[in-house]
Amino acid sequence: MSDTRSQLKQIATEQIRRHTLHSASFREMGKVLGIKSSSVHYHFENREALLQELIDDYEQAFFSRLDALCEGMSSPVKQLQTLASLFSDSHSQQCQCLCLAFAAAGSETSAAQRAAVERFLLRLEGWICTVLTSAGVPQPATELQARFILSALEGALLLDRDQPEAQRLNAVIQYLPAFVNSHSTPQPETL
Template structure:
């Protein structure tokens, strides 16, 4: 993959994670990189193709980071804390979850992109479910609890977005540590 193509993908990802899906226009990406928007078209057939690729890359990168930070951890409590830490890191970088930006975009995202976001969320919920297999839990089924945990983290990141401190994310992280008795 060319350096320019990779730089364009990085710019688009940062624009979306810092702002909205709409911020990733070929014109804006070209402006940031110092090239014409027509040159951006050389690297990507169209904006939808670029956005679809970004979601796929984000999912791969997110789960690679998650697996890396949890590789030697078996404790459900510690694994959930590592997951919360990824969201807190996003806040510190003043970024939202890329998939949250796509979900918030509604009809601006294509059906394929919305499907890819749903796949990311299902995969994240499955990771949480797997993490909870060895935990003693509240009287809520693991699939539902996994959905609540993912929703709490995504929502806290969104609500803390313009705040200097990630108070909701920190509260969510503390709450996660109360869910298991090991």
């Protein structure tokens, strides 16, 4: 991939995560990089293709980072706190989850983009379900609880977005251990 193409994708991702989906226009991207908007068209067929590529790249990068951070980690609570730390990192960078920006745009996005956002959310809920199951949370409650945890993290990040302190996000993070412990069944002790 060309360096200019990578830079354009990075600019678009940052614009969307810091503002809204609409802030990633070819004109604005070109302005930031110091090129004409027609030059941006050289790298991307159209805006829809760019946006679809951004979602796909975001999902890949998010899960690669999450898996790397949780590698070798056996504590479900620590795994969930590691997930939450990704949201804290976003807050400290004054960013929102890219998929949240797409979800907030609603019908202004294409069907393919909405499907990609749903795929990301389902994949993340699946990851959380796996962690909850390893913590001894009984099935089928894990699916509902995974949605609850993801909604709490995404919602708190959105509500704290323009705040200097991540009060709501920090509250979710602090509550995660108690939530997991209150919903898990005690594991038998091994000798």
